[in-house]
Amino acid sequence: MTVRRSDTGTVILDGVCAVEDAEPLLQMLQATPAAVVDWTQCRQLHTAVLQVILASGIAPIGPCGDVWVKQWLAPELPQKEAGG
Amino acid sequence: MSALEEQFVTEARELILQATDNLIALERDGGPERVDSVFRAFHTLKGSAGVVELPAISIMLHAAEDLLDSVRHGTHGAGAEIVDAALACLDQVSRWVDNFEAAGALPSRAGEDGRAMAERLRSLLPGRTGEQSVLPAPDRLKEGGRGALPEWVSHLIAAERDAMTSRMPDGPMLATAISYEPLAGCFYNGDDPLQLMQQLPDLLAFHIEPREPFVPLADIDPYTCNLRLRAISAANRDEIASIFRLVPDQIQIFGVPPEALPAAAKHITPSELSLVQKVIEAQCELLRVPGRTDGLAGCVGAAARVAENALRHGRHLHLADTVGRAGALALAQHDAGPLLSALEATLAAFASFPSTMVPDGDGRPNTTATSERPTDRVLRVSEAKIEALVNLTGELVVARNALSYSIRQFDKDLGREVARSIQRDRDAIDRLVTELHSTVLQLRMVPVAQLFGSFPRLVRDVARQLHKKVELVTHGETAEVDKTIMDRLFEPMVHLVRNAVDHGVEDPEQRRAAGKSEAATISIAASRSGDRLLVEVTDDGRGIDPAVVRRTASEKLILSPEELTALTDEEVVDLVFAAGFSTASSVSDISGRGIGMDVVRTAIEQIGGRVSLESKVGIGTTVRLDLPTTIAMSRIMVVEAGGQSFGIAMDSVSETVRVKPDRVSTIKNNDGFVFRDRVVPIISLAELMNLPGHKRDAAQSRLLVVMETAGRSAAFEIDAIRDRLDVVLKPMQGLLAGARGYAGTTLLGNGQVLLVLDVKEILP
Numbered sequence: 001m002t003v004r005r006s007d008t009g010t011v012i013l014d015g016v017c018a019v020e021d022a023e024p025l026l027q028m029l030q031a032t033p034a035a036v037v038d039w040t041q042c043r044q045l046h047t048a049v050l051q052v053i054l055a056s057g058i059a060p061i062g063p064c065g066d067v068w069v070k071q072w073l074a075p076e077l078p079q080k081e082a083g084g
Numbered sequence: 085m086s087a088l089e090e091q092f093v094t095e096a097r098e099l100i101l102q103a104t105d106n107l108i109a110l111e112r113d114g115g116p117e118r119v120d121s122v123f124r125a126f127h128t129l130k131g132s133a134g135v136v137e138l139p140a141i142s143i144m145l146h147a148a149e150d151l152l153d154s155v156r157h158g159t160h161g162a163g164a165e166i167v168d169a170a171l172a173c174l175d176q177v178s179r180w181v182d183n184f185e186a187a188g189a190l191p192s193r194a195g196e197d198g199r200a201m202a203e204r205l206r207s208l209l210p211g212r213t214g215e216q217s218v219l220p221a222p223d224r225l226k227e228g229g230r231g232a233l234p235e236w237v238s239h240l241i242a243a244e245r246d247a248m249t250s251r252m253p254d255g256p257m258l259a260t261a262i263s264y265e266p267l268a269g270c271f272y273n274g275d276d277p278l279q280l281m282q283q284l285p286d287l288l289a290f291h292i293e294p295r296e297p298f299v300p301l302a303d304i305d306p307y308t309c310n311l312r313l314r315a316i317s318a319a320n321r322d323e324i325a326s327i328f329r330l331v332p333d334q335i336q337i338f339g340v341p342p343e344a345l346p347a348a349a350k351h352i353t354p355s356e357l358s359l360v361q362k363v364i365e366a367q368c369e370l371l372r373v374p375g376r377t378d379g380l381a382g383c384v385g386a387a388a389r390v391a392e393n394a395l396r397h398g399r400h401l402h403l404a405d406t407v408g409r410a411g412a413l414a415l416a417q418h419d420a421g422p423l424l425s426a427l428e429a430t431l432a433a434f435a436s437f438p439s440t441m442v443p444d445g446d447g448r449p450n451t452t453a454t455s456e457r458p459t460d461r462v463l464r465v466s467e468a469k470i471e472a473l474v475n476l477t478g479e480l481v482v483a484r485n486a487l488s489y490s491i492r493q494f495d496k497d498l499g500r501e502v503a504r505s506i507q508r509d510r511d512a513i514d515r516l517v518t519e520l521h522s523t524v525l526q527l528r529m530v531p532v533a534q535l536f537g538s539f540p541r542l543v544r545d546v547a548r549q550l551h552k553k554v555e556l557v558t559h560g561e562t563a564e565v566d567k568t569i570m571d572r573l574f575e576p577m578v579h580l581v582r583n584a585v586d587h588g589v590e591d592p593e594q595r596r597a598a599g600k601s602e603a604a605t606i607s608i609a610a611s612r613s614g615d616r617l618l619v620e621v622t623d624d625g626r627g628i629d630p631a632v633v634r635r636t637a638s639e640k641l642i643l644s645p646e647e648l649t650a651l652t653d654e655e656v657v658d659l660v661f662a663a664g665f666s667t668a669s670s671v672s673d674i675s676g677r678g679i680g681m682d683v684v685r686t687a688i689e690q691i692g693g694r695v696s697l698e699s700k701v702g703i704g705t706t707v708r709l710d711l712p713t714t715i716a717m718s719r720i721m722v723v724e725a726g727g728q729s730f731g732i733a734m735d736s737v738s739e740t741v742r743v744k745p746d747r748v749s750t751i752k753n754n755d756g757f758v759f760r761d762r763v764v765p766i767i768s769l770a771e772l773m774n775l776p777g778h779k780r781d782a783a784q785s786r787l788l789v790v791m792e793t794a795g796r797s798a799a800f801e802i803d804a805i806r807d808r809l810d811v812v813l814k815p816m817q818g819l820l821a822g823a824r825g826y827a828g829t830t831l832l833g834n835g836q837v838l839l840v841l842d843v844k845e846i847l848p
Contacts, residue, residue: 019271022306030301043416047278048271052306055298065416067408068282072290 002042003028003049011035013042013049013060022048029056039064085188092136096181099129100174101537107174108540111167112555119156122170126152129177137273139332140190140198141177147202148173154209164548169205171541176201192322195332233338236314237261241344244289244316249346251288251401252318259288259340260324264313265295266334271307275331278313283327286318286401288345316340360398361434367391368427371420384414388423395430403430469527476520480513487513525714528568532610532619533561535570539581539608546585553592553603554585560610565617566714572691573619573711576684580621580707581606583681588625588705598702600624612713619709628699630656640665657699661685689844692718692735718813720830720840722806723789725768726775729806731840732789733827738797739790740805745782755801757788762797764790769800772846793844813840 002014003021011028013021029035029052037053037060039045045066050073053060064070085093103125110118130145148170155162176197180190191197240261241248262284266277281290291314298304317324321337328335367387388411395404410426487509494502536558547554565573589595589604596602606623630653637643642662643651651659659665663682684707688695693711720731721740741759748757748766755766766788770777788799811830816823827842 019276019307022271026301026304026306033301041416043412045278047266047276047309047311048306050278050292051309051311052304054292054294054311055304056301057298065412067405067412069278071405071408072281072287073292 005035006038009035011037013037013039013045015041016044017042017046017049019046019048021046022052025049026052029058036061039066041065045069085185089136089184089188092132093181093185095132096129096177099125099132100178100181103129103174104171104541105537107167107170108544110162111164111544114162116156119152119162123149123152123156126170133177137330138180138184138190139330140194141180143195143333144173144176144198144201144205147205151205151208166208169208173201173205190329192326192329195325195329195335196321196337198332233261233340233344234263234336236263237316237338237340238344240289240291240314240316241340241346243291245346248288248316250396252346258320258342259316259318259345260321261338261340262313262315262317262324262328263336263338264315264328264331264334266309266311266313266331268308268310270309270331270334277309277311280327280331281313281315284315284317284319285323287315288318289316290314360394360400361431363394364391364427364430364434368424368431371424371427380418380420381415384411384420384423387411387420387427388414391427391430400430403433406430469523473520473523473527476516476523480516480520525566528566529564529713530567530570531562531564532570532617535574535577536561536608536610538574539577542578542581543585543606546582547589550586551591552585552589554589555603555605557605557607558609559607563610563612563617564713565711569617569691569711569713572687573709576687576709577608577619577621579681579684581608584621584623584625584705588623588627590626594626598626615713617709617711617713619711620706621709622704622706624704627701627703627705628657628660628697629701633657633659636665637662654698657697660697661695718840719808719810720813720838721789721808722832722838723769723800723802724804724806725800725802726770726773726777728773728775729836729838730769730773731809731811731830731838732791732800732843733840734808736791736793736843737789738792741788741790741799742785743788744785748786757799759790759797759799764797764799766799766801767847769802772800791843791847793847796847798847811838811840 002017003024004012004014005028006012009032011025013025029037033056035058037058039053039060040063042065045064050069062070062074064074103122106118106122106125110122126145126149130142130149133139133141133145151166152170155166180194183189183191183194264277264281266275267273270277281287293312293314294310295312296310298310321339324337325332328337367390370383371387388407392404392408392411395401395407407423407426407430410422414420414423487506490502490506490509494506539558540556543554543556584606589606590598590600592602595604604624606621609620609622611618633656634648637656637659638645638648642659642665648656661681661684665681685695688709688711691711693709696708696710697705698708699705719734721734721737722729722731724730739759743757748755750756756763757766758764766786768777787802787804789802789805790797790799809830809832813828813830816826816828820826820829825842825846827840830838830840832838
């Protein structure tokens with residue numbers, strides 16, 4: 001799964017997150033609005049997925065694995081630094 | 085190109101033709117049905133452009149539709165202005181369809197050109213209020229054209245000033261601002277707006293925001309796009325328009341003048357360039373250390389970061405991005421390979437910079453120009469014809485099976501009966517194969533209507549340009565001809581029709597003075613006669629005056645005065661086909677460069693046709709084309725000379741005769757004989773082909789093939805006539821492609837390759 005929940009409850013975006021990942025991500029965020037989203041492994045982010053992140057107002061733990069998003073979008077988002 | 089796209093190309097061409105015809109008819113006689121059919125053609129065309137997602141075409145056709153709609157509802161007459169605009173719109177679509185077929189995409193400026201054309205069409209709308217328009221395109225264009233920059237651009241520049249400063253290339257520059265508001269349903273169309281933005285070269289600043297404030301998470305529809313993406317790029321407008329060519333209705337593009345931009349940080353010097361280079365080389369060294377497994381991730385990550393920063397410092401933004409991506413990939417794969425090769429590619433790109441060149445921030449090679457691909461023509465075939473072909477093939481299989489059975493019988497008892505039965509089956513197969521072949525050839529037959537279709541437009545445009553009034557009448561559009569012939573007939577026909585309007589038809593005043601109606605009539609008629617197609621182009625213009633032709637021919641030294649006096653008036657008129665002849669006193673840009681008619685004759689003869697001309701002064705001119713209907717089959721005569729067989733096209737053979745030696749007279753070293761009141765030279769084919777001729781008995785009669793081609797006659801002396809065949813002539817290929825004197829080759833039943841002579845070429 002490109003969108004999954006880890007054992008600790010972190011929502012992980014992994015690999016190429018395509019348009020169809022928007023819905024499961026939204027459901028997870030609706031279920032746990034305070035969830036931690038980790039997008040460091042996400043290699044490519046679809047606009048629809050990004051829109052869900054933007055709409056939720058959460059700050060994913062970064063940096064984003066999608067280099068373009070990391071460079072051009074991350075400054076626009078409230079951001080937490082990755083642990084390691 | 086997908087099947088859908090191929091179908092679009094074919095259909096679009098047909099619809100363009102149909103719409104053009106209807107527009108011209110509309111202009112000529114008006115009438116509500118005409119408007120309706122024009123409207124329908126535009127509407128269908130717009131629909132198919134929508135299916136293959138060519139919004140630039142849709143935008144334009146939408147505007148044309150609005151305009152035609154106002155004509156349809158009587159708010160507006162179908163004046164020449166409107167017809168001109170609609171035709172120009174069709175021309176644009178036609179050009180784009182060609183581009184689309186060749187390159188699989190529209191040109192990069194298509195979106196903007198389409199909007200400009202839409203604007204032009206809408207400007208013709210009565211009291212244009214823009215109400216009919218669902219597209220805000222024209223207003224957007226106005227906003228984007230000139231004048232004040234939208235506020236967001238300066239806001240974005242202000243917010244990103246520092247970052248932009250470091251990304252700015254040197255020198256004076258004009259940046260481009262893009263505002264992209266994807267449609268709410270764009271995700272369903274497979275759009276990924278972010279992906280499009282990522283394709284922007286030389287990005288300077290980027291901002292994404294919701295169009296409407298986001299609703300609470302519980303109520304959100306993840307598949308409705310509510311975003312607005314804005315960016316400033318150092319790339320030029322065309323490049324950007326080409327990236328967004330599929331969504332021209334969703335973007336606005338603005339030119340940002342240099343004074344609105346922050347100044348570049350500093351000048352980059354060659355020494356800095358070499359510093360960047362050294363840093364990257366060092367990273368390569370580091371990555372090349374073999375057998376490293378521990379700490380590979382750290383090493384790759386560090387190398388990627390250092391190289392990326394160095395490149396960014398040197399303002400090789402695109403290269404920096406590439407290296408960044410390669411670094412991420414290398415990390416994901418736990419393999420330094422991708423990063424290393426990206427770095428090596430970067431160094432190679434550096435090496436190709438001239439030493440004084442300032443990097444342009446774009447390490448990519450220019451997108452190569454779309455290579456010219458020969459147009460792939462689609463043949464539309466009626467179902468009935470295919471069905472006939474399939475049935476025939478089925479019968480052929482049955483007949484073949486019967487033959488196999490007969491052969492088994494033959495094995496059992498070597499009876500005569502069996503042999504006869506095999507013979508019968510063979511005959512059946514023979515018949516079917518013949519039929520099959522002719523049916524297959526039928527597949528290539530197309531009605532000449534497809535050819536005639538382009539002439540109403542041509543006549544209209546040329547006549548309008550010359551201020552003449554011309555009516556075009558066509559007959560026999562259903563006559564069918566091989567597609568190859570029709571394609572090759574197009575250019576000569578264009579010449580003829582242009583000539584007729586330009587030279588044949590008089591000015592309205594002259595016509596009135598001559599007691600004719602002001603509007604001239606040009607008729608194009610096709611008819612089948614056996615296996616020939618006759619096409620006649622007739623005008624009721626001034627005709628060709630033999631006296632003028634005589635004068636011109638002697639002025640242009642085409643013939644000597646003696647030769648000219650020897651010619652009859654009809655023969656003189658035929659001189660217009662001579663190379664370098666043009667009767668028009670001044671060269672116009674329509675015709676009359678003196679290359680017209682001889683080109684026509686050559687082109688028609690190349691496809692095995694003949695051209696003749698008939699003209700009466702003051703009454704008009706008729707050009708008659710006599711054409712084969714198929715190019716695939718040719719009837720040849722197989723002759724033998726010097727121990728070899730040759731084919732001679734029957735088209736050029738007028739007779740075969742046996743001549744007694746006493747009828748042959750020798751003039752100098754050449755033999756000749758009188759045949760139908762003309763002296764025909766005799767040429768030994770064996771000698772001509774450099775083959776050993778056999779000793780001739782002086783008293784023996786000689787076998788001659790009399791040929792007539794290009795107005796000359798000659799007789800080939802041969803040893804024997806072997807056969808008459810219908811063959812498929814293959815052009816000379818490979819090593820023989822350049823061999824002159826041969827029309828092609830064909831395979832004989834015994835497997836022998838027969839060379840078919842090009843009589844016109846080998847006649848001395």
